[in-house]
Amino acid sequence: MTSFVLHLLRHGEPEGAGALIGRTDAASTVAGIAACVTQAQGLKAPVLIASDLSRARLAGEAIGAAAGTALAIDPRWRELDFGTWDGKPPADIDNAALARFWDDPDVHAPPGGECWSALKCRVSAAVGDLAPRATLIVTHAGAMRAALAVLCGFDARQVWAFDLPYAGLLSLRVWPGANPVAQIMGLRP
Numbered sequence: 453m454t455s456f457v458l459h460l461l462r463h464g465e466p467e468g469a470g471a472l473i474g475r476t477d478a479a480s481t482v483a484g485i486a487a488c489v490t491q492a493q494g495l496k497a498p499v500l501i502a503s504d505l506s507r508a509r510l511a512g513e514a515i516g517a518a519a520g521t522a523l524a525i526d527p528r529w530r531e532l533d534f535g536t537w538d539g540k541p542p543a544d545i546d547n548a549a550l551a552r553f554w555d556d557p558d559v560h561a562p563p564g565g566e567c568w569s570a571l572k573c574r575v576s577a578a579v580g581d582l583a584p585r586a587t588l589i590v591t592h593a594g595a596m597r598a599a600l601a602v603l604c605g606f607d608a609r610q611v612w613a614f615d616l617p618y619a620g621l622l623s624l625r626v627w628p629g630a631n632p633v634a635q636i637m638g639l640r641p
Contacts, residue, residue, distance in 0.1 A: 456584040458624045458634070459495055460596045461515075463507040464488045465618040471541045473507075474534035474565070474594070480507040487619035488590060489514050491640075497521075497588035503529040503595070512590040528578035531592035532557075535565025557608055568608050571595065576602045584628050596622055603634035617641045 464484020466473060480488075488511035500519070502512030504527040516523040537545050552560035557568035575598035597611035603624060616622065620641050624634040 454584050455625050455627045456582075457497070457586045457637070458579075458582070458599075458626045459492075459497055459586075459588040460599060460622045460624070461488055461491060461511070461588060461590050462593055462596060462616050462618055462620045462622075463503075463505075463511050463590060466507040468539065469618070471539055472534040472537050472545070472562075474531045474538045475505075476539045477505050478507055478539075480510055484618060485511045485514050489518050491619050491621050492519070492588060495586075495588055497586040499583065499585050499587040500524065500590075501526050501529065501587065502590040503527065503531070503592060505530055505592070508590045508592060515588070515590065526578055526589075528574040529589055529591040529595050530574075532568075532571045532594035533562075533566035535562040537562045537565065554612070555609075568598075572598045572601055575599050579603065579626075579632060580628075582626075582628070584626075599624075600636075603632055604636065605633075614639065615641070 464480045464487045466478040466480050468478050492515045500516050500521045501524045502508045504525045512523045561567035575595050593616040596616050600606050600611050622639050623637040625637050626632055626634045
């Protein structure tokens with residue numbers, strides 16, 4: 453089976469950085485968009501996809517304009533929905549509830565938010581729909597972690613071991629199929 457390269461690029465720094473920003477459509481800073489364009493230079497990915505949230509979509513549009521590549525929008529690459537915690541800094545959330553979430557984000561999803569398995573399910577479906585061509589996806593840290601869980605078999609606790617900074621690039625070699633698998637090729641901040 454033919455493999456392909458999948459680049460996952462976290463959006464640049466958004467307005468309100470430091471808060472739990474999931475479904476909130478926070479805009480990226482100009483510097484955040486520029487950092488994404490710089491990170492994407494030279495990737496040679498003919499397929500360009502972005503989450504529909506503006507902090508990812510605007511970076512995708514700028515990358516597409518610089519590379520002469522059409523951008524497709526896929527909302528399945530959105531960040532985890534943090535429910536009533538969305539937009540709040542961690543210091544404003546009950547410490548015990550937040551600790552339970554970090555310990556087991558499937559059982560202790562944010563109130564009114566999305567559980568980890570739902571995020572994994574939608575990212576898995578998005579990965580399954582990818583054509584086996586070099587692809588760049590501008591997305592969010594949660595979706596990138598879900599992709600690592602789906603493609604590399606990491607559990608929820610293991611994916612938190614990866615530092616995924618704003619404009620960080622995770623590159624994977626993917627072998628598609630009914631149960632796709634991947635090898636990590638690189639992670640650069």
